[in-house]
Amino acid sequence: MRYIEPHGHMVSRTTDDYRDMATAGCAAVCEPAFWAGFDRSSVNGFHDYFCQLTDYEPQRAAKFGMAHYSWLCINPKESEDVALAKDVLAIIPQFLDRPNVLGIGEIGLNKNSRNEVRVLELHVDLAARTNSLILVHTPHLEDKLKGTNLIMDVLRGDRRIRPERCIIDHVEEHTCRRVLDAGFWAGMTLYPESKCSPARAIDLLDLYGQERIWMNSACDWGVSIPLAVPRTALEMRRRGWTAEEVDKVVFQNPAQFMGQCPKFRLPAA
Amino acid sequence: MTRQQVLDQYFIDARHKLIDIAAFLDRVDRAEGGADFRHAAFRTALKALGRRGPGRAERVLLSLSDPTTRPIAKAHGKGACGAWPGR
Numbered sequence: 150m151r152y153i154e155p156h157g158h159m160v161s162r163t164t165d166d167y168r169d170m171a172t173a174g175c176a177a178v179c180e181p182a183f184w185a186g187f188d189r190s191s192v193n194g195f196h197d198y199f200c201q202l203t204d205y206e207p208q209r210a211a212k213f214g215m216a217h218y219s220w221l222c223i224n225p226k227e228s229e230d231v232a233l234a235k236d237v238l239a240i241i242p243q244f245l246d247r248p249n250v251l252g253i254g255e256i257g258l259n260k261n262s263r264n265e266v267r268v269l270e271l272h273v274d275l276a277a278r279t280n281s282l283i284l285v286h287t288p289h290l291e292d293k294l295k296g297t298n299l300i301m302d303v304l305r306g307d308r309r310i311r312p313e314r315c316i317i318d319h320v321e322e323h324t325c326r327r328v329l330d331a332g333f334w335a336g337m338t339l340y341p342e343s344k345c346s347p348a349r350a351i352d353l354l355d356l357y358g359q360e361r362i363w364m365n366s367a368c369d370w371g372v373s374i375p376l377a378v379p380r381t382a383l384e385m386r387r388r389g390w391t392a393e394e395v396d397k398v399v400f401q402n403p404a405q406f407m408g409q410c411p412k413f414r415l416p417a418a
Numbered sequence: 419m420t421r422q423q424v425l426d427q428y429f430i431d432a433r434h435k436l437i438d439i440a441a442f443l444d445r446v447d448r449a450e451g452g453a454d455f456r457h458a459a460f461r462t463a464l465k466a467l468g469r470r471g472p473g474r475a476e477r478v479l480l481s482l483s484d485p486t487t488r489p490i491a492k493a494h495g496k497g498a499c500g501a502w503p504g505r
């Protein structure tokens with residue numbers, strides 16, 4: 150089996166995880182910028198993090214034959230501080246030309262505050278000016294529905310943004326259909342305690358089809374499973390999906406979305 | 419998948435989770451303390467679950483969601499608790 154991990158925070162994972170993912174057939178891992186679990190005190194912390202995402206982490210992945218791509222932003226969890234966010238937005242362009250950077254992400258909302266919305270708009274403007282793909286984080290739990298609607302309002306409010314170049318991640322049963330109906334891509338996150346279980350993710354594929362949708366583990370420093378995608382692929386096979394149908398969801402779909410950025414190339418088989 | 423196949427693959431797992439929910443409600447009842455909006459939200463979600471017809475997962479998620487539509491003035495903290503506390 151081959152697959153792509155389209156959303157994994159590998160800076161938080163061990164080298165053993167890289168080895169296990171490569172063993173399971175992972176051809177490429179894509180890493181959006183996110184919250185470190187603590188607030189960085191200045192723009193310098195983000196500068197070093199962006200260097201890690203664009204220089205050091207690709208080298209770790211390459212040791213296991215895996216391509217590594219990244220997305221850059223200041224995460225919504227740190228967006229309440231608009232002044233800091235503006236400082237970070239100012240340094241992102243100097244990294245956008247690096248060979249593994251696919252676009253702006255994971256941007257979005259966390260608590261659905263006015264400042265978060267303002268910083269989201271600034272990121273969307275940067276993506277539009279630089280013709281970058283967009284990867285969106287939607288809020289957790291009780292905040293997800295409202296946040297997903299607000300995020301789609303911001304994206305649709307900017308006429309330069311084409312929905313087929315945006316993926317809205319962490320969809321669940323109450324947000325998946327509205328995301329797909331609006332023309333965006335949808336990401337399903339396979340978490341053990343929140344978001345989607347493998348069974349529910351496959352249900353969503355049954356209900357809403359297999360176009361413009363992917364699955365990811367979003368493995369990070371929290372409770373998460375780096376092998377969630379291949380394990381879900383196994384469950385799809387147990388539910389009667391053919392190998393080709395599974396391949397479309399776990400490999401071809403993420404390759405199709407990220408292939409909209411010319412820098413996205415898969416390692417030779 | 420046929421209904422038989424779905425039950426073969428998922429019944430034991432769903433049964434396990436159902437009993438976990440029952441035990442959780444018993445545990446909350448045994449414990450001392452005042453009312454908590456999460457407990458009430460859970461009971462409301464169980465009613466959404468109990469209604470017949472498709473879309474149960476979506477109904478449960480909607481019943482636990484913030485129904486408002488405007489951004490809040492300021493984010494106090496970063497976490498979510500799983501149920502909407504109301505205004």
Ligand SMILES: [Zn+2]
Pocket residue numbers: 156158181183255286367
């Ligand atoms: Zn993430």
